[in-house]
Amino acid sequence: MSTEQLSRSVRGARASVEARRPAGRPGRRRASLRTRRAWAFYLFSGPWILGFLTLTVFPLGYALWLSFTNSDGLSPRTEFVGLANYREVFSDPDTMTSLARTGVFTAVTVPLSLVAGLLLAVLVNQPIRARGLFRTLLYLPAVVPPVGAALTFKMIFDRDSGSANGVLDLLGVDGVSWLVDPYAHWVLIMLTLWAVGNVMIISLAGLQDIPREVLDAARMDGANAWQTFTRITVPLLSPVLFFQVITGVIAALQSFAPLLISLNSTPAGVTAVPQDNYLYMIHVFAQTFANGRYGYASALLWVLFAIIIVITLLIFRLSKGAVFYSFEPEKAKKTPRTIGSAR
Amino acid sequence: MTLSRRAGVYMILVGVLVLMLSPFLWLGITSFKAPSELRAVPIHWWPHEPSLDNFRQALTRIDYLSYARNSLVIAGLYSVLITLSSAWAGFGFARLNAPGKPVVFGVLLSTMMMPQVITLIPTYLLFSKAGLVNTYMPWVLWGLAGAPYLIFLFRQFFANMPKELEEAAIVDGCGQVRIFWRIFLPQSWPVIATSMIMSFTWAWGDYLAPALLLDDDRTTLAVKLANGYATPNGTPLNNLVAAGAVMYVVPVLVLFLIMQRGFVSGVATSGMK
Numbered sequence: 289m290s291t292e293q294l295s296r297s298v299r300g301a302r303a304s305v306e307a308r309r310p311a312g313r314p315g316r317r318r319a320s321l322r323t324r325r326a327w328a329f330y331l332f333s334g335p336w337i338l339g340f341l342t343l344t345v346f347p348l349g350y351a352l353w354l355s356f357t358n359s360d361g362l363s364p365r366t367e368f369v370g371l372a373n374y375r376e377v378f379s380d381p382d383t384m385t386s387l388a389r390t391g392v393f394t395a396v397t398v399p400l401s402l403v404a405g406l407l408l409a410v411l412v413n414q415p416i417r418a419r420g421l422f423r424t425l426l427y428l429p430a431v432v433p434p435v436g437a438a439l440t441f442k443m444i445f446d447r448d449s450g451s452a453n454g455v456l457d458l459l460g461v462d463g464v465s466w467l468v469d470p471y472a473h474w475v476l477i478m479l480t481l482w483a484v485g486n487v488m489i490i491s492l493a494g495l496q497d498i499p500r501e502v503l504d505a506a507r508m509d510g511a512n513a514w515q516t517f518t519r520i521t522v523p524l525l526s527p528v529l530f531f532q533v534i535t536g537v538i539a540a541l542q543s544f545a546p547l548l549i550s551l552n553s554t555p556a557g558v559t560a561v562p563q564d565n566y567l568y569m570i571h572v573f574a575q576t577f578a579n580g581r582y583g584y585a586s587a588l589l590w591v592l593f594a595i596i597i598v599i600t601l602l603i604f605r606l607s608k609g610a611v612f613y614s615f616e617p618e619k620a621k622k623t624p625r626t627i628g629s630a631r
Numbered sequence: 632m633t634l635s636r637r638a639g640v641y642m643i644l645v646g647v648l649v650l651m652l653s654p655f656l657w658l659g660i661t662s663f664k665a666p667s668e669l670r671a672v673p674i675h676w677w678p679h680e681p682s683l684d685n686f687r688q689a690l691t692r693i694d695y696l697s698y699a700r701n702s703l704v705i706a707g708l709y710s711v712l713i714t715l716s717s718a719w720a721g722f723g724f725a726r727l728n729a730p731g732k733p734v735v736f737g738v739l740l741s742t743m744m745m746p747q748v749i750t751l752i753p754t755y756l757l758f759s760k761a762g763l764v765n766t767y768m769p770w771v772l773w774g775l776a777g778a779p780y781l782i783f784l785f786r787q788f789f790a791n792m793p794k795e796l797e798e799a800a801i802v803d804g805c806g807q808v809r810i811f812w813r814i815f816l817p818q819s820w821p822v823i824a825t826s827m828i829m830s831f832t833w834a835w836g837d838y839l840a841p842a843l844l845l846d847d848d849r850t851t852l853a854v855k856l857a858n859g860y861a862t863p864n865g866t867p868l869n870n871l872v873a874a875g876a877v878m879y880v881v882p883v884l885v886l887f888l889i890m891q892r893g894f895v896s897g898v899a900t901s902g903m904k
Contacts (some may be wrong), residue, residue, distance in 0.1 A: 325727050328807040332723025333735055335716050339776020340742060344750055351753035361756065408647065414640050422644050424891065429651055431887045431894065433836025435853040436880040439872055440658045449669035449869055451657045457673055482654065489895055534744065542748040548838065548857065557858075569748060576752055589749050596746050 348593070355587035360580045373587035383588065386571040387595075393473075393567060394540035397480045402532060405487025406525075410517070412488070413495045423492070430485035438548035441479045442467065467549065472562040476546055487532055494528035495521070526611045534603055541596055544569040568592055658880075661873035662686070669869055685874035692871060693859040695852075695878070702851040705770050705841070706834035712774025713781060714826040718819065720777050721785025722811045726797060743779045748839065755843045765846045770834065781826045788822045789815055821892075828890055832883055852879050 330337075355373050359366045377383050412423045429437070445452050445466035453463030466475050498521060506516045522529075546565035547558060558574040572592070575585040661669075663681040689695060724736055758764055763772075792815065800810045816823075841851040856879055860871040887894050 322728075325807070326729035329723050329727035329729035329732060332727060332807070332811070333720050333732075335775060336720040336739070336777045336779075336782060337735065339716075339772070340738070343754065343772060343776055344742065344745060347750050347753035347757055350757055354753070354756075361759075411640055411644055414637075416637060416640055416644075422648065424888070425648055426644075426651055427895070428884065428887070429654070431832070431883055432880055433832070433853060433883060435836065435838050435857050436876050436883075437654075439856065439876045440654045440880075442867075443661050443869060443873055444654055444657050446669075446869060449661070449664075449671075449674060451653070451674070451676075454674040454676065482651070485651075538744055538746055542746050544748060544839065572752065582756060586753065589752060593746065593749050596749075600744065 351586040351589050354583050355590050357583045359582045359586075361582045362580070366583075369583065373584045374591070376584060377587050377591050382566075382571055383568075386566050386568045389473075389564070389566065390541060390543070390568040393476070393543065394537055397477060397540055398533060398536040400477075401481055401484045401487050402529065402536065404481065405484045405532075406491045406529070408484065408488040409491035409495055410521075413492060423489075427485035427489055430483040430489075432483075434545065435548060437479060437482060438545065441475055441482075442549055445471075445475050467562070469562045469564045472546075472549070473564040475549060476565050479545060479549060480540075480543075487536075490528060490532060491525065494525045498524050523612045526607075530603075530607050530611045533607075534600060537599060537603065538596055541592065541599070542569050543567055544573065546570055547573065658873055658876060661869060662877045664870055664873075666868070666870050685870045686878065689860070689871045689874040689878065692868075693855055693875075695875065698850065698852045698855045698859075701845075701849060702835055702853065705767055705851060706831045708767060709770045709774045709834040710827045710831040712771060713776075713778055713830045714823055716775050716777035717781035717826060718785045718816055718823065719811065720782045722789050722815055724782065724786040725789035726810075726815070727807065739779050739782060743783065745779075751839055751843065758844060764844055765849055769840065769844055778830070781830065784826060785819065785822055788819050792818065824890065825894075828886065828894055832886070832894075835883065 356368055356370060357366050358369045358372075408426055412419050412426065416422075432440070444450050447453065447463065447465045447467070450466065452466060456463050464471055466472065502520060502524070503516060506520050511519065544567070546561045546567055547570060550557065550561040550565070558570055559578055561570050568588075569592075572585050572588045575581045575588060660676075660678060662685055663678040663683075664675065665678070665680060665682065665684070668675050668678060668680075724732075724739070754769075755764075758769055763769055796814055797810050800814055805813070835851075836853060837851075838853045838857065842854045842857075845851070845854070847855075856872070856875050860868045860875060862868065
C-alpha cells in the first residue's frame with residue numbers, strides 16, 4: 289500500500305467515524321433522518337428507474353408479446369400464434385445465414401480492433417516527440433458520426449470516382465465494384481476498423497494507470513520489453529481489455545452499418561444491402577420495414593437478445609482467472625489523463 | 632530508447648496516420664470537384680478547377696439549414712436534459728443510502744450493456760401507437776430518463792467529493808435537493824461538459840432513431856444526408872454528398888479539437904470501470 293493510499297484510507301476512516309458520531313442528537317431524530325435519506329435516494333434515482341421501466345423494460349416486454357403474434361402493425365386481427373415465429377426463426381435460411389455472417393463479422397472485427405488498438409496505445413505511450421498530436425489525430429476518425437464515416441467510405445470505394453480504384457489503377461490492376469458482392473464486406477470491415485481510436489484511447493488510459501514501479505521492477509529483474517509486455521502489461525490491462533471485448537461483441541452483433549454503406553440508405557431500402565453484408569440486424573429491418581412482419585421481427589429481436597446475454601455470460605465465465613483485478617477500486621475511479629497530457 | 636527503435640515507432644505511427652487520415656482527405660477533395668471530374672478517366676487526384684459550387688448547391692438542393700436546425704434542436708434538447716437527469720440520479724447513487732440501493736445500482740450497471748438497437752424497434756412501434764412519432768417528444772423522454780453510463784460518470788465524480796460539504800449543509804438545514812442543486816452540481820463542471828459533449832455528438836450523429844421516428848421534413852441532417860442528394864432515378868450525386876458531409880462532420884471535429892479533454896475523459900472512464 290502506497291503512502292498516498294494509506295493516508296486516503298486513514299482520512300476515509302476518520303470521516304466515517306465522524307459521520308457515525310451521534311453529534312449530541314437524540315436517537316430518534318437520527319432514525320428519521322435516515323428514512324428521509326432513503327426517500328431522497330428514490331426521489332433522485334426515480335426518474336431513471338421510471339425511464340428504464342417505461343423505455344426499456346416495457347418495449348422489450350411488448351416485443352416479447354408481439355413475438356407470439358402475427359402482428360403486422362396495421363390489420364386489427366392480430367392473432368396469437370404461439371411459438372410459430374420462433375419455429376420460423378430457426379428454419380428460415382435467411383436468419384441462419386445472416387446469423388452466421390454476423391458471427392464472422394464479430395469474430396473478425398472485435399479481435400482485430402482490439403489488437404490494433406492496443407498496439408497503437410502502446411506506441412503512443414512511448415516517450416516520443418509529438419505523441420499528443422499522434423494520439424489526437426489517430427483518435428479523430430472515431431469522432432466522426434457513423435453517417436459521415438459511411439458516406440466517406442462510399443466516396444473512397446465508388447466504382448468510378450473512388451480513390452481505392454484509383455490506387456489499383458496506379459498499380460496496374462483493374463478496378464472493382466467495391467460496394468457490391470463480393471467486395472462489400474471488406475468495405476464494411478475497413479469502416480469498422482476506422483474507429484479503432486476508441487480502443488486505443490481506452491487502452492491508453494489503462495496503460496497510464498499501470499504503476500511505473502511495477503514495470504521498473506520487472507526491468508531490474510532482467511525482463512526484456514516483450515516479456516514485460518506479455519507478463520506485466522497485458523495481465524494488468526486485462527480488465528480494460530475484457531470490458532472492450534464485451535462492449536465490442538455486443539456492438540458488433542447488433543451492427544446495422546451495412547445499411548449506411550448500401551446504395552439506398554433508408555430503413556426501407558434494406559433490400560439494397562448486398563448479400564455478403566446482410567447481417568442479422570439488417571434481416572430484422574427487412575422483416576420490420578420492408579415486409580411489415582412485426583411479430584416475426586420481434587421474435588428475431590428476442591433471439592438476438594438471448595444470444596447477446598448468453599455470449600456475454602459466456603465471456604464472463606471464460607475470462608474468470610484470465611482477468612486480473614489488481615487495482616484498488618479507488619484507483620480505477622480517478623479520471624484518466626487526457627490524450628494531450630505532457631506525461 | 633535506442634535511436635533505431637525510436638525511428639521504428641515513428642515509421643509505424645506515421646504510416647498508420649496516413650492511412651487513417653486519408654479518408655478525410657478524399658472526402659475534402661471530392662467536395663471541391665466538379666461533377667464532370669468525378670467521371671474522369673484516369674481519376675483526378677486533385678480537383679483541376681476547385682470551386683465552392685458544390686457547397687452552394689448542397690445547401691440549396693435540400694433545405695440544408697433547416698435540417699441542420701432540426702439536428703441542433705434535437706441534440707441540444709437531448710443533451711441538456713440527459714445531463715441534468717443523469718447528474719440528478721448520479722447524486723442519489725453517490726451520496727444517499729436506502730434499502731434496495733445495491734440492487735438498483737446493480738441493475739444500472741448491467742443496463743450499460745443493454746443492446747440499444749434491439750430496444751429501438753419495439754420502442755418505435757410503441758411511440759407510433761402513442762402518437763409520438765414525428766415529434767421531438769421521444770428525445771425529451773430519453774433525456775429525462777438519463778443514461779446509465781452518464782449517471783455512472785456523475786456518480787464517480789460525486790462519490791469522491793468530501794463529506795464535509797454536505798454535512799455543513801445539513802447542519803444549516805439544507806434539504807437534499809438544495810444540496811444537489813447548490814453545492815454538488817456547480818462543482819461538477821468537468822463532468823457536465825463531458826456529458827454534454829458526449830450526448831450532443833451522439834444525438835447529432837445518430838441515424839436510426841430519427842430515421843424511424845421522424846418524417847422527411849422534420850428529420851435530422853444525418854438521415855437527410857444519407858439519401859438526400861440523388862438524381863430522380865436514384866444515382867447519388869457524390870460531389871454534393873461530399874460537400875454536405877464535410878459541413879456535417881467538420882463541426883464535430885472542431886468541437887473535438889477544442890474540447891478534447893471532455894471527449895476523452897468520458898470515453899476513457901467508460902472503459903476503466
